[in-house]
Amino acid sequence: MDMFGQTQSVDSTDSDRSSCTTSRSVLSQDHIRKTLWNKIFLEKPTIPSSGESRYLTKLWVSRNEGPQEELYRAVNLVPHHRIIEEKIRIVLKLLSFREQHVLVQFWLAHVAGKHQLLTTSDQPFGVGVATEELCSYRRDSEQIVYLVDKDHAEEDISPPARVFRRGLPEWTSDLNNYKPKDFPQQDTAIRCNLHGYLSLPVFDSTTSLCIGVIELLMSSKITDFAFEVQQVHKALKPHLIIPHVILVILQTQSLTSPQVSDFTTPNAPNEQRLIELDIVHGILKSVCDSHNLPLAQTWAVSPSTSFVSHDNIIDKTCSSFSTKCIGKVCMSTASLPFYVRDLRVWPFREACKTQHLDKSRSFVGKALLARGTSYCKDVTALSVEDYPLVHNACMSGLTSCFTVFLHSVVDDDEYVLEFFQQLDSKDGRHVSDLVLSDLVQTLKQRVEDVSGFKLGDTSATEFIGSNIQNSVTTRANSLVFETDSSDIESLLAIDTNYEVEATLERSFINLSPPFTSNFSSLTKEVVRRFNLEGKRLRMKYRDEANDWILITCDRDLELAFEERKSLSVRCEVD
Structure with a gap:
């Protein structure tokens, strides 16, 4: 089967898992926008002509082009889940990555009867380059639905479900680090040459509730995901490059995710x-x-x-x-x-x-x-x-x-x-x-x-x-x-347990360490305590000959303390 014909339609039931073991087959860049895959088009990214971003990989992002979307716009009515999907789609278009073999997909939580389910089926996704491996892993993911009710913790058998329930990111430098029971898609991912993994919760900033999960997989065994996390965090801020009908609604709804080295929680500090x-x-x-x-x-x-x-x-x-x-x-x-x-x-x-x-x-x-x-x-x-x-x-x-x-x-x-x-x-x-x-x-x-x-x-x-x-x-x-x-x-060897009594006219203050440790600290504290800012201060003490000795430096202060533990000084100001 030729997955990447010019306008070939591919159904998920036709997926051939063994294709991941073959060499990568890349869709012609000239025809990729016209390719229909599960009724979803991949939109060609806009590559910056200058700056560092032109050396990074932008995503080919999926987009639904069914009659329902046209109807929503015509009647000015957009369901809540479609608003979130449109926002995430915009976020994916803004992301840049350090390698081409990358897949980013969004898992949305929604209510089905009495249960809350997490699924990536019909949700936005993006690929750095359209290879058989990435497309095959994407189709495999579309078949999975996780039960994420509060009372079903035993269902946390995969990173997206755990991340959604905990509200905390999960990552690894190599998917081989997981036990198979903790990552059910591990074999598929490794066959598809995917190793580096990052899963981030997405919060509605107005309610602080987790609404879904952004999942990122790449071929590199990456040791630091700081760049990727910052990219997602920045892109989740509101932007104006969206259709007018959805713009009005999205202006009141902002999404957020954890940030690199963020000391605070996703909730606003009290x-x-x-x-x-x-x-x-x-x-x-x-x-x-x-x-x-x-x-x-x-x-x-x-x-x-x-x-x-x-x-x-x-x-x-x-x-x-x-x-x-x-x-x-x-x-x-x-x-x-x-x-x-x-x-x-x-x-x-x-x-x-x-x-x-x-x-x-x-x-x-x-x-x-x-x-x-x-x-x-x-x-x-x-x-x-x-x-x-x-x-x-x-x-x-x-x-x-x-x-x-x-x-x-x-x-x-x-x-x-x-x-x-x-x-x-x-x-x-x-x-x-x-x-x-x-x-x-x-x-x-x-x-x-x-x-x-x-x-x-x-x-x-x-x-x-x-x-x-x-x-x-x-x-x-x-x-x-x-x-x-x-x-x-x-x-x-210096003992700084000396006491000083400073007198200014009829007022006096007592000072102890650390103020008495040196001339500078003693002067500053006397000026502060006597409120002598802007004035010239002189400090004198009586020696053994009953003479007044001016203190001008640390050495003078040291001599004054040679034979005494306490010292009386007279303060004068100009």
Whole structure:
């Protein structure tokens, strides 16, 4: 039988499953639009003449051309399921793929009597190129109907049914990873040279209900489906390139699907959650502005938001859709607050959104595990295994990084705030006189100013070197933000438990660590507490000879504390 004659009509009952084992037969591109297959035409895709998309594969998308569609348009009445089908058909036309041997088909849920069924028969589908293998697998799929009632969990014998019921994606790099009982079409798919698999739930954004499943199969044993997931997610947004009658209805109905590394669920975040994230953003912005930092962002453990078949086991995994994350507890920054003060680091931020970090290996995870703080002098010196963003950080000129644990008391959420030092800094002490204690103190103050949050333990900081396993723990109070490893030993011997009583005319304040750790932090806190912004401050203390000594630097302050644990200083202003 010649499946691909110029205008040959092919009935599904005539399918020859053994054809998949033969070499691929491709329909003439000049005649494909005229080919009628199960009363469905395949429309020729529009290929962009410029841009990256012209190097990708667009789909030949099915379209019903029966008399019913003409009647619907004539009477201005379009059934609900036809609206969804038209929307999905538009989505398929917008998709682009990295290979030609690809099949995308839509499974629609509909009610039949007392039951809810999931079927792809008469639903939109698309192929990258019309081969015998893809057409044969498509016909095989059309014969299948899944019962997806809530009380029939035992019917979840295939990915589309499981995805619809769970509302979570399912994927695998190779269909051989499935057990036959978990993928009934496995033999057919492999005979048809299909290996990479992705199944995504489609939600009605107005009701948050799952209405169907988009299924994608390709020949490549793909290890990362991030590109494909992003393509589907973007294409599901409302578009205006549809017939006018359907346009009016579709404007009120938007479809959505899970997104790559999406921290949130398909449902919209609740009001309290939005308030919480807004507060975190305010903390990041305030600290970056106060200390002239180029970038700050938030990390959290990525929830298990998809299922993956790997080594004949179907297990939960995070939403990165990458085999690198299988079996790991991952941290993600996508959909979480961030603040970019220097636009030169924007490419780095974009890279972070799509990259997950292993909680057990990354220095970001160290802060989470310790519920404290960690510091890395040069992230570009770390291995790619410990920090996958090494090359991105290097290209953006980022090196030193400080992380701190933040706990939401209200929702019991756990975050890690990550702050990068300014670009092109070789020695933070000489560039900006920025000390770690200043940063910690600013964080404490900002967190105290808002309610519902608690900062992690800041009394000790874990210092991460080129080997993330070999780190040093020391006091944050006495540590310069940019410090050499040789400085750490000397700083460990300094005791920063000193008390200071500062007097201004008839007013006085008491200060304790970390404000008393160095001259800069002491000065800033005195100015803040006495409300002396914009004024010139001088601080003096009496020595053993009863003379007033002016404090102008860290060395003066160190000498003042040599023989005492507490210090009284007199403040003067111009």
